[in-house]
Amino acid sequence: MATLPVERRPLTLAERSYLPQIARGLKTTLKHIFSPNVTMEYPEVQPEIPAGYRGVPTLVTDPHGREKCVSCQLCEFVCPPKAIRITPGAVPEGSGREHIEKAPEEFKIDMLRCIYCGLCQEVCPEEAIFLQNQFSLNGLTREEMVHDKKRLYELGGSLPDRHFKWDKKKAAAEHGNAH
């Protein structure tokens, strides 16, 4: 292959002394010394979580503390990494909630599998599962990282409800168009 000799431009005096570059670097440094902080003292200072953030999936109750999940298993079906496992069960007669008919006997989310995609929240027809603000999760054993129903409700708490679907259903059953 032919070799092309390239003629280099000789360095100027300013370039050879490096002084202008040093000055420019000092300027950048000085600017950041007096500008406000962008980092955060993390464990002491907690970040502000933006709306729509997808944290740890949780089960929520309605404002009266009642279970919302009816174990339709759609989240289990849609979950891409198959992290959710539900054991469905019937609501016993005489519990005052028998008109809902179905509730999860057990509800497990394997947080080692969860990818925080939020599809479970999106698919839930009862608005019972939400990815809320918690983002930091750790444990010492694998079992600890599988959240059971009790833990999921602890993490979830109560959220406002716009529908009270099952209360309406019960009211209709008592006062509705029966024959």
Add this chain to the structure above:
Amino acid sequence: MIQPANPDLVTVNIDGREIAVPKGTNVIEASRKLSIDIPHYCYHEKLSVAGNCRMCLIEMGMPAVDPATKAPIIDEATGKQKINWIPKPVIGCGTNVSPGMHIRTTTPMVKDARESVMEFLLVNHPLDCPICDQAGECKLQEQATGYGRGYSRYIEEKNVKPKRSVLGPHVTLDDERCILCSRCIRFSREIAKDDVLGFTDRGSYSTLTCFPGRELANNYSLNTVDICPVGALTSTDFRFKMRVWFLKQTNSICTESSVGTNTVVWSREGVIYRITPRQNDGVNDTWMTDSGRMLYKQVLAPERLKSAAVRGAAASAEDALRAAAELLRASEAGSIAIVGSGRSSVEEQFLTRKLAEALGGAPVSLVSRVGEGDGLLLSADRNPNLRGALVTGLIQSLPPVTASLAALGAAIDAGKVKTVISIGEDLTAAEAGLSAEQLAKVSLITLGTHASATSAAAAVVLPTLTVFEKSGTFVNQQFRIQKFAKAVPGPEGVGDDLATLSALIAAAKAGASASEADTPAAAASAASCDVHAVWATLAAEVPALGTMTYKTIPDDGLLLDGTPYAALPFAEGEALHYKPACAAETAAAPEGAESRAKAPAAA
């Protein structure tokens, strides 16, 4: 229009495509042959036509003829015979084909009709899909997606009906979900012949219910759950157990009786949740018994045998097989008897026969199980595979109906039989007829799925698999060979039946030739005992099965030639798709226990 050569066929034109179908076919069935789907709820091919859901509305027309001369009227624009379209839609289920009939299923009128019918059906339908067991296999759900409006215009209050009526021991009814198709009523009346269901009240207050003082308690009640197009009738057993879209479907055969009902086993991750019938128009149509559906419970029954045992102590499968081999070797020739089973698959019965041959022609008895047939899908013979034992040559004549093992018992009492191999039978059961004292006199090697008095008394217990955990074939009362497939894995530590039998055969052969101490388990290598491998020898040695392999048996079975056995007095009476070949002419009951010709067990 070209008339087909066969006068029993009628040519119709559906959406511009011509098809010849038999006379009396309705439009839904004719369209199905062209893969054109006409949505419907109340129509069911095995029930009478009610025509009350109005979902199958289609547009129909007939070729125009001059009323006076009967000459075809030709449309000048196209040069073809003009079609007089009926200005209003007609129902597809109640319209039988006639020559030259034209059908349109995709026109705006049909689309409007479907949308309107769907809207009316959904007026009072609750939004229960998240808690409804039918979700995923619900016709209303599917057709609301396919033909529904997509939004609701209904702002009034929905009707309220009873949500959890218990109709019978197996069926729970949610009346709000009912779309009043009346399939269940027609099924009870026409198929189950137990007319217990009906509608009360009128209009949108119509409610499905049982007649006063009656309940839906017949042995076919769960078929109403299958044919219910919505989630109104639900199985109390399957209710809220699992969503259907998680379940894996495996084709199987019901072992309840010799009818050989074709079934689908629905399982998830090795657990069976339900059994439903599979359509086979030659055997069970689309029905099955409730009692047959509950048989899956045997898989997880607490008395299930899960490990091999030698003299009551749990042992490894290898140790148990070694102990069995030693027992066989120690027994003198002619003192071993085998009790085969009409519940074993064809392959197992064939291997049982090979075992008898390897033991120098040990006598084989079979336990007969005769109950009462119901004339439909529960036959008198409760052995699912008695005819398989005849076809494979395990037995030559039928076992006695009561105390099938009486002859074996006599041989035990006479001291002629010292070792008994029982293949999946409880020898002290009423129909078998051995006593506990007789069992105590012999060394017993038993194969079985569940603990029984026999397994408690046995020297060697080898656990086996249930029908849901293995593959094989059964021969039903019509001499139809039908195959079933493995739906779930067997319990840990339970070997395949064919492998266990092969190991016993190897042990018997080793004992017969020389007292070599090779382990029988090793002799029966895994490759030689799967169902396909057994079929290779089976097809070669059983002439009746020579033309087929396990793979080539179709899903709806193959009819074998039953004429060689026509003279045998089978227990079955007339039933759905079955007529007994010999009614009364062979009155002579079989005598003595079943035995292979060479060495009769009877003293």
